[in-house]
Amino acid sequence: MSLHVDSEINIETLAVRVGERLSKPCKDLQGYAWGSHHKVFIATLADEAKVLVRIHCPAFRRPGSGSGITPAAKMASEIATMQLVQENTGIPVPDVFAYDPDEDGKVGGEWMVMEFVEGVELQKAWPNMNKDQRSLVVRSIADVWAQLLKLRFSSIGSIWDDGKGGFRVGPMTFMPSNNFFAVAPPDPEKCGPFDSPRRWLLAMAEGDLKYQLSLKANSLQLQYKNTAMQRIAFDGVVPEERDDDMSTIALEHGDMNCSNILLDAANPVIIKSVIDWEGTRTAPLWAIQPRPFDHIDEEAMSSQEKQLYQRLFRAHVGQQVPAWLAATGEPGKQLRQYLVLAQLSNVADPLEDFERTDKWMQGVDFDV
Known part of the structure; x- marks a missing residue:
């Protein structure tokens, strides 16, 4: 052997x-x-x-x-x-x-x-593709995302085998930690599933969905966190129930970047396989903002091209899932603000850079 x-x-x-x-x-x-x-x-x-x-x-x-x-x-x-x-x-x-x-x-x-699927990573195929091929593969990637965004779930978490030949939404799982100060993964008992967007954001703001760190929060950070949680709980912005289309729960691939999309070597507009599904979660539409072209080298795709293709991607997904386009556009802006508030709950002004960061998250401006 x-x-x-x-x-x-x-x-x-x-x-x-x-x-x-x-x-x-x-x-x-x-x-x-x-x-x-x-x-x-x-x-x-x-x-x-x-x-x-x-x-x-x-x-x-x-x-x-x-x-x-x-x-x-x-x-x-x-x-x-x-x-x-x-x-x-x-x-x-x-x-x-x-x-x-x-x-x-x-x-x-x-x-x-x-x-074993033989294919070429998007980032390796892109430099050799012509303009028409690039537009077509962007649409193919958009079709993949549209299918994920059309899936429907009753709670927020991750997918697990239910032991009966089917699936269930269970505790949220995560990508491996990239923080050198991490000492333990999140406690699965606190990771859902969550039956309401508000409870999910409260758990996020509390820090239940973060890796446990050796660094401890100081009193000021704890005060900021308490204020953020009060706003999420009582401002009435984040729904307790999934009461509108924008809060519909769909599936989000956690790492669909240009190295996890394999194309047909002979016909690069065809996606052969989408790989690396670790850390995938179910989440409200307003929390799902894919940016599949982020990691393509600047030499292969300029900032201006990324802006162009991201707009094409976003428009094509939006044609198929209008509720997602609204949720990640102006109608869902306030919900996204509360998402950032939960993510940065221990920061003095978590929304300080929201406007420009939100544009980047939508792919409108890659020069943030």
Whole structure:
């Protein structure tokens, strides 16, 4: 057996267990991609079939990427989300063949086996695309988001397997921490699900949805937080019930950037797969503001081009989901202000930069 050597995890044990889970011996396991908190291997099975094995291991994080602390069972929620999306939309998502939480710790981290999809990352394909191709792929990305925004849920949280062949909204899960001062993930008992937008923002303002830090809040920060929570609870802006279309709860991919959209190498206007669903959540429409072009290099896409394509993206999504366009436009502006108030509850003036930041969040101005 040919194995890629890696000192941080037990590669031989991983290869054996992949073979056991798939009922096919794994004869080759080679490193394929390195994420901030996980590593991906290509496994070649005895019948020459190839699959991807992704293992979570904070030891793989790149310098400067954060503490690596991660909510328990994050990957289980990610898999449930992928399966829900497969069953309820036309979005191309890799099949998941196996999951192992690595309860005995002999591999080195929880892992999954999924379909190997050959494709080119958007950020790599973009420089070689002509203007028409770029416009078409922007529309394709908008179609993906429109499908997610058309899904409907009764509460705010993350997707989990309900143990009965279906899905449920359970506690919200999160991307791995990028804060070196993080000492523990959020307490899942305080992470929902939330049956009202107001309760969700109150939990956010309280800090229940943040990683626990070694740095403690001072008395002034606690005072700011108390004021913010009073406003959220009693100003009457954030609804207790989902009483309008803008507060409809939909699904938000937490990290659909240009490296997580794979295009067909022969025809780059076709999306082959959308990957990395970790940290996906259900949320009100006014809290979902995707910016899929943020991380494309300036050399490949100028600020002016980002502005142009973001407007095209936003218009195309809005044609299909008008309530989202309203929720993230002027009609939903006050709700977004309270979202920022909850996110920055321990700051003296959390809305100081709201106007220009809100424009950037909408993709109107990338020069903030």
